[in-house]
Amino acid sequence: MKETYYVGAYWLSRRESAETCAQRAESFFRLLASCDPSLAHWFRKGRTLEEALKHRLEPDAASLAKVFHQQAQKEGRFADDGFSLRGWNGQTHEAASTLSLLCGDASVWVSNSCLFNPPEEGPAEERVLQTSVLAQILRAMAMAFEPEWGIATSSQHRNLVAPESARAGTFVGWLMYFSHRRGPLPPLPPPVHIEAVENKGTLVILTPERFTASNPAHVELARDVAERLAQAGLLTPLRPWET
Structure with missing residues (x-):
């Protein structure tokens, strides 16, 4: 069975205004557009292809803030509920x-998140599912949203090492992001590569080639890295954001 991949960033209990969330989203869309040509334009989902293509997402902060305010009014959201x-x-x-x-969600039970699902077939998949491109996407999430933790990996490997009930921040995958607030990273074995994300955190890249759950060497490397990170206290559940 072919493996599918995703990129996600997570943070807990950080209340923010519609304007602040819109500014963060604008920054993310700007950075995402530079990762691949297929990621330059975005649309809100609709019931049909034709309907969806009529609702282009304008990625500037003012337009996004308007969307968030309209959402709050329509759904009767409270100030602590955040914005989605x-x-x-727009590609088929x-x-x-x-x-x-x-x-912007202040809950200690539901994590804030930014999730990206890349193409699953064809030339766009081959371009995006490169270590360097996924690192750019995860870095964009880290820069824009300042999450506590992030990951890019296959859904199959996630299901192998983390039960469905596990909280985000408790398993190892192909690429990971750790905020500095989680603590320093321990020494990690080759071929693991580490990159700083300005003064915010660190990217950890397990392999330069595509990581798969069907490769025993990849699974064993992930297990080794997981043991080291767990001993260093980096695989604990997310913590409420401290203001």
Whole structure:
């Protein structure tokens, strides 16, 4: 069975205004557009292809803030509920990518998140599912949303190492992001590569080639890294954001 991949960033209990969430989303869309040509334009989802293509997402902060305010009024949201957004890149079939966002939620039970699902077939998949491109996407999430933790990996490997009930921040995958607030990283074995994300955190990249759950060497490397990170206290559940 072919493996499917995703990129996600997570943070807990950080209440933010519609304007702040819109500014963060604008920054993310700007950075995402530079990762691949297929990620330059986004649309709100609709019931049909024709309907969806009529609702282009304008990625500037003012337009996004308007969307969030309209959402809050329509759904009767409280100030602590945060703001959500779902998008699709307007491509059909093999080039389609989707994303979803929850920002500004103050709950200690539901994490804020930014999730990206890359293309699953064709040339767009081959371009996006490169270590360097996924690192750019995860870095964009880290820069824009300042999450506590992030990951890019296959859904199959996630299901192998993390039960469905596990909280985000408790398993190892192909690429990971750790905020500095989680603590320093321990020494990690080759071929693991580490990159700083300005003064915010660190990217950890397990392999330069595509990581798969069907490769025993990849699974064993992930297990070794997981043991080291767990001993360093980096695989604990997310913590409420401290203001």
